[in-house]
Amino acid sequence: MARAVTNNRKALNTAIAWAIGLLIFFPILWTILTSFKTEAQAISDPPVFLFFDWTLENYAVVQERSNYARFLWNSIIIAGGSTILGLIIAVPAAWSMAFVPSKRTKDILLWMLSTKMLPAVGVLYPIYLLFIELGLLDTRIGLVVVLMLINLPIIVWMLYTYFKEIPGEILEAARMDGASLKDEILYVLTPMAVPGIASTLLLNFILAWNEAFWTLNLTAAQAAPLTAFIASYSSPEGLFYAKLSAASTMAIAPILIMGWFSQKQLVRGLTFGAVK
Amino acid sequence: MKLTVNALLGATALCTAFSAANAETLTIATVNNGDMIRMQGLTDDFTAKTGHTVEWVTLEENVLRQRVTTDISTKGGQFDLMTIGMYETPIWGANGWLVPLNDLSAEYNVDDLLPAMRNGLSHDGTLYAAPFYGESSMIMYRTDLMEKAGLEMPKAPTWQFIREAAAAMTDRAADINGICLRGKAGWGEGGAIITVTANSFGARWFDEEWNAQFDQPEWKEALTFFSGMMGESGPAGYATNGFNENLSLFQQGKCGMWIDATVAASFVTNPNDSTVADKVGFALAPNSEGVEKRANWLWAWALGIPAGTQKEAAAKQFIEWATSTSYIELVAAKEGWANVPPGARTSLYENPNYQAVPFAQMTLDSILAADPNNPTVKPVPYVGIQFAAIPEFAGIATEVSQEFSAVYAGQQTVDEALAKAQALTTDAMEAAGY
Numbered sequence: 001m002a003r004a005v006t007n008n009r010k011a012l013n014t015a016i017a018w019a020i021g022l023l024i025f026f027p028i029l030w031t032i033l034t035s036f037k038t039e040a041q042a043i044s045d046p047p048v049f050l051f052f053d054w055t056l057e058n059y060a061v062v063q064e065r066s067n068y069a070r071f072l073w074n075s076i077i078i079a080g081g082s083t084i085l086g087l088i089i090a091v092p093a094a095w096s097m098a099f100v101p102s103k104r105t106k107d108i109l110l111w112m113l114s115t116k117m118l119p120a121v122g123v124l125y126p127i128y129l130l131f132i133e134l135g136l137l138d139t140r141i142g143l144v145v146v147l148m149l150i151n152l153p154i155i156v157w158m159l160y161t162y163f164k165e166i167p168g169e170i171l172e173a174a175r176m177d178g179a180s181l182k183d184e185i186l187y188v189l190t191p192m193a194v195p196g197i198a199s200t201l202l203l204n205f206i207l208a209w210n211e212a213f214w215t216l217n218l219t220a221a222q223a224a225p226l227t228a229f230i231a232s233y234s235s236p237e238g239l240f241y242a243k244l245s246a247a248s249t250m251a252i253a254p255i256l257i258m259g260w261f262s263q264k265q266l267v268r269g270l271t272f273g274a275v276k
Numbered sequence: 277m278k279l280t281v282n283a284l285l286g287a288t289a290l291c292t293a294f295s296a297a298n299a300e301t302l303t304i305a306t307v308n309n310g311d312m313i314r315m316q317g318l319t320d321d322f323t324a325k326t327g328h329t330v331e332w333v334t335l336e337e338n339v340l341r342q343r344v345t346t347d348i349s350t351k352g353g354q355f356d357l358m359t360i361g362m363y364e365t366p367i368w369g370a371n372g373w374l375v376p377l378n379d380l381s382a383e384y385n386v387d388d389l390l391p392a393m394r395n396g397l398s399h400d401g402t403l404y405a406a407p408f409y410g411e412s413s414m415i416m417y418r419t420d421l422m423e424k425a426g427l428e429m430p431k432a433p434t435w436q437f438i439r440e441a442a443a444a445m446t447d448r449a450a451d452i453n454g455i456c457l458r459g460k461a462g463w464g465e466g467g468a469i470i471t472v473t474a475n476s477f478g479a480r481w482f483d484e485e486w487n488a489q490f491d492q493p494e495w496k497e498a499l500t501f502f503s504g505m506m507g508e509s510g511p512a513g514y515a516t517n518g519f520n521e522n523l524s525l526f527q528q529g530k531c532g533m534w535i536d537a538t539v540a541a542s543f544v545t546n547p548n549d550s551t552v553a554d555k556v557g558f559a560l561a562p563n564s565e566g567v568e569k570r571a572n573w574l575w576a577w578a579l580g581i582p583a584g585t586q587k588e589a590a591a592k593q594f595i596e597w598a599t600s601t602s603y604i605e606l607v608a609a610k611e612g613w614a615n616v617p618p619g620a621r622t623s624l625y626e627n628p629n630y631q632a633v634p635f636a637q638m639t640l641d642s643i644l645a646a647d648p649n650n651p652t653v654k655p656v657p658y659v660g661i662q663f664a665a666i667p668e669f670a671g672i673a674t675e676v677s678q679e680f681s682a683v684y685a686g687q688q689t690v691d692e693a694l695a696k697a698q699a700l701t702t703d704a705m706e707a708a709g710y
Contacts, residue, residue: 040549043524065313128350137352216339217346220354221303221331232334235308236465237519237537239527239549 028252034245035059042242058246066229068250075225075254077140078215079208082147083201086155089148091197094159095185099168109160112153120150120213131218138220146218147208155204162196163189198265202258209255226251299327300590305344306359307337307577311409311539311617314607315598321606322597328590337464348373348582356587357594360405360580362396362648366665368580369404375581375588377403377595384596388621393576396648396659405580406599409539410619412642413472413573415559416526416544417533418552421445421452425532432560432570435476435501438533442509445532454509456531457502460518461681463673468662469535470680471673472571474498475652476563481664481701484657486710488701490676490694499690501564503683515684527551535561535571538642541635542614558638560645569653573662574646576620619643668708675700 022029034042036054062068097105127146128137136142166189174188190197212227219228230251233244259266306312312334319330333355335343344358348368360368368374380386386394386403393407415433422429425444430437442454458466471481479494489495506514509532511525519536523543526534527550534540547553561571579598581591597603601623607616613629618639624630625640651661658664663673679693679700 040527043528045524045528045530065316124346125350128346128352132350132352137354216335217343220305220333224333228333228335231336231339232308234336234339235520236337237539238309238543239520239523240308 028256031245031248031252034242035249037242037245039239039242042245043239058242059250061243062233062246062250066232066247068229071224071226071229071251072254074140074219074223075209075227075251078143078147078223078225079205081140081144082151082208083204085144086148086152086204087197087201090152090155090159090200091185091190093156094163095189097156097160098163098166099171109157112156116150116153124217127214128217137218138222138224140223143215143218143223143225146214147211150211150214151204151207154207155200158200158203159193159196162193162200165196166192195265195268198262199268202262202266206255206259299329300356300587301329301331302356302587302590302594303331303333303354304357304359304579304594305333305335305340305355307340308334309539309577310542310615312359312577314611314615315408315603315617318603318606318610322594325597326590326593328593330594351584353582353584353586355582356585356591358580358582359408359577361578362574362576363660363663363665363670365397365405365578365580366399366659367667369399369402373583374404375583375585375591377406377581377592380406380592380596384600388601388623390620390622390643392574392643392646392648393578393620396574397576397578405578406595407576407578407620408599409617410574410576410643411538412575412619412639412646413469413536413561413571414538414541414638414642415533415535415561416541417441417557417559418445418529418531418555419557420555421532422557429557429559433562435473435505435562435564435571438535438562439501439505439509442505442533446509451530452532453511453525453530454532455505456511456517456522456525456534457506457514458518458522458536459506459510459515459681459684460521461674461678462518463663463670463677465518465677466681466684467673467677468573469571470499470502470677471662472561472573473502475569475661476561476567476571477501478564478567478569478653480652480654480656482657482705484655486657486705488698488705490698490701495694496690497564499680499683499694503690506684515681537575538635538639539618541639545614545634558635560638560642567653569651570645572642572646574643574648575662668704668710672701672704675704 033049035058036056037048037052038055038057041048041052097109131137131142134142170192171184171188174184179188210227212231215225215227216231219225230244230247233240233247306316316332316334323329340359341364344355344360345364346352347354348358365374369376389407390410393410394403397403397405397407415429415438417429422441422445425441427441427444429441438455444454446452446454458469460466474495477494477498479492479498480489483489511517511530517525519540522531522534522536523540525531526544529552534544541556541558544550544556545553563570579595581588581595585591599620601621604616604621604624608629614633616624616630618624618636625636630636646661648659648661656664658666663669676697679688679696682688683690683693
């Protein structure tokens with residue numbers, strides 16, 4: 001009897017989890033379905049779900065109109081570059097805050113996070129003028145730096161949290177064995193924090209991939225990533241929902257695939273230290 | 277003879293080499309709509325004629341506006357050409373941000389531009405952007421539903437007739453709304469239609485001293501009429517409907533009438549997209565009885581050159597190509613006369629091929645009925661019909677339209693909205709030094 005109750009409860013929990021998962025995924029599913037409809041089907045009322053004339057026409061039009069490969073390459077460079085650069089800066093910073101804290105460490109962490117609370121548009125003009133001066137407008141390197149700076153507080157916070165879970169005695173032992181600071185971070189700390197670093201890397205890659213304010217405002221034709229690619233199909237005067245959906249699907253496909261293959265690491269990293 | 281041939285060949289080679297050496301790559305910021313996308317597809321023709329190539333930066337209208345404003349105001353130099361509208365052009369021209377287009381070639385025939393468009397894109401008589409296409413507003417209506425209601429649409433109806441017809445055409449059981457109008461907040465969305473409606477009731481945004489006029493009876497009459505008519509015969513939730521939502525409703529046969537941009541005519545009469553393509557009639561935008569001004573707006577998407585571009589000559593060549601009569605003929609040859617960019621040139625409306633397009637004459641009549649220098653009955657200190665061409669307008673009008681949308685959604689009364697609109701406009705204008 002007890003086993004039956006447990007099984008029923010398990011099934012219920014599974015059903016609830018699936019329902020919530022589908023609810024969260026539904027907007028993406030709807031976008032993908034719409035991308036295979038005609039423009040007329042995309043706006044039909046009542047909406048059609050699965051039973052429509054599936055077409056690849058929108059993908060053909062998008063492919064013909066836009067240089068998808070260039071947008072994709074820019075996204076990879078910008079998101080990848082900013083994440084790697086951020087990690088290079090954040091690992092030593094988080095190490096210092098986790099293992100050699102000062103009485104101001106908490107204040108510094110909070111102050112870093114507070115920069116995320118400033119509306120981005122508030123610093124658009126200063127950064128734009130700076131970019132003009134430095135010749136960084138519409139360059140990938142400019143966006144790598146900006147997105148790294150924007151995401152750096154999150155990277156430091158996440159790594160700090162993971163590092164705090166690692167016993168300091170292990171690092172002390174390494175030091176006693178003669179490890180230098182570099183060796184300690186590279187060969188002792190980093191391998192132990194791999195799940196945390198991996199999930200930080202993945203999360204920040206996704207954040208940088210999806211960032212749309214700076215990537216739209218600081219690029220034109222050369223460095224524009226997939227966010228600009230999507231924006232080019234949005235229109236308040238004309239019905240292009242099916243084409244917009246096709247462009248969106250093409251833009252999110254790489255990150256969806258990456259997320260699918262790395263979901264174990266992502267979940268492991270995000271729950272790292274959550275249960276003691 | 278041989279010498280002559282050699283000389284000609286040499287000259288040709290030199291010209292080609294010179295042309296190649298001077299070939300530029302132009303970066304053009306533009307909006308995403310049917311006409312602009314068509315132009316992008318025909319860019320090879322421009323490259324073949326001039327040797328210049330083009331990089332397109334296509335963005336959604338509001339994103340584009342923010343993007344190009346940031347760039348031009350900081351002299352960022354990201355774009356050699358920008359697609360801008362009638363609101364920005366005179367302001368940017370006055371600021372010296374745009375290259376004057378006063379030396380276009382004789383072949384271009386600048387006098388062929390429709391006077392309303394040319395004036396709206398000029399400052400102090402100098403043209404600062406060339407119209408790619410222009411639009412006004414007009415009534416698009418279902419001829420079958422009008423007939424079923426036992427009514428006949430006059431060529432130039434009044435608002436009172438429109439309200440009566442809307443009520444007669446409404447059939448809630450069949451999901452047919454007598455009239456569809458924009459209610460969505462935003463100066464270019466719901467703000468545009470309520471402003472021209474107010475004009476046609478004799479209201480104005482500002483008096484000659486730049487004092488806000490929302491406390492005047494004309495505004496109350498216009499807003500009360502608009503929200504009342506839409507409550508009776510409009511679609512549910514119209515407070516969040518913009519151009520696209522209404523286009524979708526009309527194409528699916530759920531609107532008896534739709535008053536909106538003249539460019540929509542080609543969408544609602546396209547049998548590939550519209551279920552009512554063969555049942556659409558057109559009429560002039562309405563006025564209130566006894567008021568001479570109609571609810572016509574005037575807008576153009578135009579090409580302007582930011583001051584300081586290093587490629588001014590090539591940019592002007594592009595403008596002369598994209599806004600010329602030969603471009604119109606190129607589009608007509610490839611996609612038919614119904615798809616040519618409308619509302620920019622007088623000669624287009626004298627062309628018998630274009631006159632055969634069902635909405636051509638009404639589009640022209642609507643554009644001609646719009647006067648940006650005298651948008652309403654009483655005198656105003658601003659230029660513009662659905663906007664006032666001052667930098668502060670976009671921000672103020674967006675807030676005002678939010679108040680009006682709250683009326684449409686039943687969240688506040690007309691009096692409350694007008695009082696708030698009066699207060700916020702007065703504050704903003706005083707802060708701006710008017």
